[in-house]
Amino acid sequence: MEEVFRQSELKDIAEKVYNGERLTREDGIKLYQSNDLLAIGRLANYVREKKNGNRAYFIVNRHINHTNICENRCQLCAFGRDADDPKAYVLSLDEIEEKARSCRSEKISEIHIVGGLHPDLKLDYYLEMLRRVRKALPDVIIQSFTAVEVDYLARLHNLRVEDVLKALMDAGLDSLPGGGAEIFAPRVRKIICDKKISGERWLEVHKTAHRLGMRTNATMLYGHVETIEERIDHMLALREAQDETGGFLTFIPLAFHPQNTQLESMNISRTTGFDDLKTYAVSRLMLDNIDHIKAYWVLTGPKLAQVSLSFGVDDLDGTVVEENIAHDAGADTDQYMPKKKLIKMIKAAGRQPVERDTMYNVLGEVF
């Protein structure tokens, strides 16, 4: 154990971490309540380096949002629109194919497609979308449609989730992104996304995907109306599901951006730097069975994302290109990060940059 922990309020937790023991709910709460940010960071860094060494992963990817029309209109969201809103849009299949084709020259390894719950877009639209994207980009991993969208398609067609997932996989889907998880606690969902599927349902969709052989991601949207306990319970629910299936690749804490959302009037402040770094570190410490913790620089800002590489994070997401969802909620970061800049950032943090694909296969590490 490091000297600094001998006198620390976190001594018992430090001991467990160094012995590789699993942390409890109480441990998680205690970590969050501590202001010893550097000690928490060092513990998380110990686990991070044990799991991922000095590597810091990134991906060259592209986001496509096929529609912003959404039946759920979650209170937390600044992106969704009603169908008659002048800013509402739906991308045609031709447009999506064109967008996919246009990134052929960029050497992307992943395409990330998510959108609203549009009542007129049936399963056919999604299957055809996947087939066309697959044809345009045969070697690219398609990580698309959150559990919320998958569940919506199942209900729209009166199909089982399993059957929808199988059809999507047949058409080219490789992986589900981690969106829509928010905070699993029903109390919180009632306030921030009252029409969205429950946390249980979200987990069920992912576990089904895992059983079909897909790897997926998990997120947590924090910094709105949830308590520390509800954050920890969210992590524990994921840890339990992961014990069952082992299908989660990455956990991605997402800092809530209140601007332009229905929650703006509640006067919710943006998360602080302490809260962001603590959340990365605590999730690294709690989620002992998930390999990767990702800082999404679009929400955290590039400076803090870089710093987070010493606070449990081993992945900085990617080049993104055309980020819409966070920017509609007032994110003031860029919508694109050149690969060169990502590599420079990682190196300046003393880490080894590794370009990965969605499944964390190494695509390049000599930069």
Add this chain to the structure above:
Amino acid sequence: MAADFEYIINKAVNGERLNLEEGVALLSCPDLTLLGQAANIVKNKMHPEKIVTFVIDRNINYTNICQCQCKFCAFYRKKDDSDAYVISEDVLYKKIEETLSVGGTTVMIQGGLHPDLGLNYYLNMLRSIKERYNIHIHSFSPPEIVHMAENSGLPVKEVLKQLKDAGLDSLPGGGAEILVDRVRKKISPNKIGWEQWMEVMKCAHSLGMKSTATMMFGHVETLEERVMHMIRVRDLQDETGGFTAFIPWSYQPKNTELGGETATGVDYLKTLAVSRLILDNVPNIQASWVTQGAKMGQVALVFGANDFGSTMLEENVVRAAGVTNRVPLEEIIRCIKDAGYIPAQRTPLYQIIKYFE
């Protein structure tokens, strides 16, 4: 390698002075939180009271016309540019009244090196403010003082004396950039050299005026030059004790001739931590939310900073370089509390006047 860093860090934590090589070694230490812990221990020894201070003030830039035209600056204009200005008295007074009305104690008046403004302009400005308002005037960085001396034909000390008599209370630490002439020739060839910058501060301190010292890093300087800057500040501080605070901030490249990129977050925190460890005789280190944003400014509080700087009702110079971090007072207070400290408003001379518990 690890043993080396530990040796240097233990030295600093035990209150021994670090030399140039040791400072440079620490800047390249890959263990970010270890550096943070060292800086945090040293800071806690100097400031055991768990308080983070800030000043409520306003930057007033009386002119953007500047004959210095530094390559890193996006603020300056030429005399015949359409957006060149010199502030009017009415506007100046209005800005001061707004500052006082929100509980401000201080104005930081700085401007370009305007070729036609004589010493009397500055003396009249100071006198007219002091006649009307009870406010601390923290103004005119060393390049402006030297400019006044050159234009008036008077020695620097005489200029400072007259400014002080007219109402100047303390000097801001601007214009220091990197206190190494190789760097200055590249980024600010028309600006005073490092020795002249020090000379102005030495004179000011000898007249009983306190000042701060800044460092603008992350452009063409080497790590050695960065640490050299800190050591030169430390040397004068040994002599005069006149520096109240050290303020490192990163170069902002947008709209400048020099261009390039800004320092990363990790570089900022390391530089901040190392400045806390090197500058054993400067009491306060300021976090720079203006260049880093509120999140990084808050994190800086465990990397050696004990002060959140100024609330800056108005800031023009960094904004001209494309950075628009705006942090209102409530947000500064929230960040400080959220990090586990008690926020306190201070004077420019670091006396606490109000706690926000």
